[in-house]
Amino acid sequence: MSGQQLAGINLMDVKTVCLGMLTDGEASGYDMKKCFESSFGHFFPAGYGSIYPALATLARNGLVEFEQVLQDGKPDRKVYNITEKGREALMEGLANANPAHKLRSEFLATLWFAHLMTAEQIDTVIDNKLAEINEFLEMIEEFQSIECPGTGQGAQFVAGYGKHMASAFRNYIEENRKLLTKPVLADVKSAAG
Amino acid sequence: MSGQQLAGINLMDVKTVCLGMLTDGEASGYDMKKCFESSFGHFFPAGYGSIYPALATLARNGLVEFEQVLQDGKPDRKVYNITEKGREALMEGLANANPAHKLRSEFLATLWFAHLMTAEQIDTVIDNKLAEINEFLEMIEEFQSIECPGTGQGAQFVAGYGKHMASAFRNYIEENRKLLTKPVLADVKSAAG
DNA sequence: GATGCATACTATCAATTCGATATATATTGT
DNA sequence: ACAATATATATCGAATTGATAGTATGCATC
Structure with a gap:
């Protein structure tokens, strides 16, 4: 209404x-x-x-x-x-007090099913994503350097957000990617048995 | 093709x-x-x-x-x-080696135009988003506690991603929100003049 | 005993968005 | 000479969103 x-x-x-x-x-x-x-x-x-x-x-x-x-x-x-x-x-x-912030990640949806993938497939997907993130970070740093201070507080805030979140994304992937390719208990057992 | x-x-x-x-x-x-x-x-x-x-x-x-x-x-x-x-x-x-990871943020689009908004509007939008993030973090922690270890490596990776990124989001907002409501030079001058 | 709400289950519709493509012309590069 | 890129418009099919509709039961509140 x-x-x-x-x-x-x-x-x-x-x-x-x-x-x-x-x-x-x-x-x-x-x-x-x-x-x-x-x-x-x-x-x-x-x-x-x-x-x-x-x-x-x-x-x-x-x-x-x-x-x-x-x-x-x-x-x-x-x-x-x-x-x-x-x-x-x-x-x-x-004036909308609750603007949305939506993610749609085929990347995460794919990795949710990592147990159905080979280690090589997982590594490729992750390496490609890391390369994308690094490109993005370079692009942002260029943007921030040409942005003149004093104008566009909003643009500065958003660019800073992008840099901060892309770094966090990269850090998380680098520190946790081994979770995905590490063999699970059942596999270890069947390999040993 | x-x-x-x-x-x-x-x-x-x-x-x-x-x-x-x-x-x-x-x-x-x-x-x-x-x-x-x-x-x-x-x-x-x-x-x-x-x-x-x-x-x-x-x-x-x-x-x-x-x-x-x-x-x-x-x-x-x-x-x-x-x-x-x-x-x-x-x-x-x-097998798709480059799955997308897309953001669509009305939140960031709104704040890009922060210079057209009142400080009260900006504060409301940000406070509401922080509340959402905190709810999300609680939800994730509950999910992680009921998830049994050893199964669903992918699900664990994704849940960890959600927690890591939501925390990073919160930290960025808390540390940088003042950028948006801080008066710019021109405003200071006109207020003093 | 009736009204409304939640849950269970299906399904469709209008509006919006995505990604590719069509159409034309000028410039620039090889 | 030929190909690619830039300028500028616009449309189309397919996918997605968000709301709504329909049908049936149980449960609580008035």
Whole structure:
């Protein structure tokens, strides 16, 4: 019942995030996709299939306006701007006191069934994940070094979160991976018997 | 092109997880939902809307079989069992060397825009998240205490992961939340001016 | 004795999201 | 000359989410 406010925006969904990006200035869908790729997408992914429909809905409901900009050579741009109504909707989205924080890990689901896998398979999965984490950590450190201090407290907090959690992830894996490849009692017995 | 193997299973999706659960013995969709609720769902969520269509597809492709069990009083149960073909498909699912690990955080997306929020809003969001994390940690500790050692190395690894990461999350928030409510230079100037 | 709630069990629907793909053109690299 | 990359739009099928619906029993509260 409650929560259904201005033009169907009630949560921190892709629409709300697009509105937030527009508070920094005008942008096209393409620009926003790049923003998702470079920073946002690491903790809140979105592709064209989400962004373009989101912008269409926002425009239909008057939360953003756009201008068709003809370019020579390149295709036209639709440059979006947030409206006053859009700002209100954004504030409502930010007012949600219990925003979700969801994990969906095929990695953990796979390792849950480690007893059905060979030690080689387990090692490969883990080594690949460690390599990914290390790449991510390098990327974050680069991001933090170019971020100018004083602006974007939120961005700094989130980047720090990413670094902290990725390190914790790496530490946990390195210290506990042997749990997964260690033979269980039953196997030891059958090997000895 | 590649990856499209036995009956449309190529990743660690809900179908594959259901097959994995069935290696522990027969179960109904309802049973599996309970399993998702109690453990699996914390890192790989699935509701009825995913589970029932998944089981229907698996049955259609011969990866599981089911028996309609009539019960007095209660509604009928469809009790599923994994087939040999299903075991093969599961092994293919587990053979994926790069299983994903995805986060989707409305929490971090919200705090990215902390400069648009009041300090009270920020504090509420953070306090609520800390309370959630503490509940989660209690739940995990209970899970670990009832888990018998020697069986389910994977489950132990995953539970340990959950505890480790939730603690890291809590520590980061507690040590860095002041970044978000600390006034920025511009605000200090305008307050003094 | 009736009303409402919890549990047990199935299943479906609209809305949203994902990942891939289509369409076009210009620039840059080899 | 040819291939790849960047710019920019948009759509489609498949999967997932979250809510809801239906049917039946037991149990407690009013």
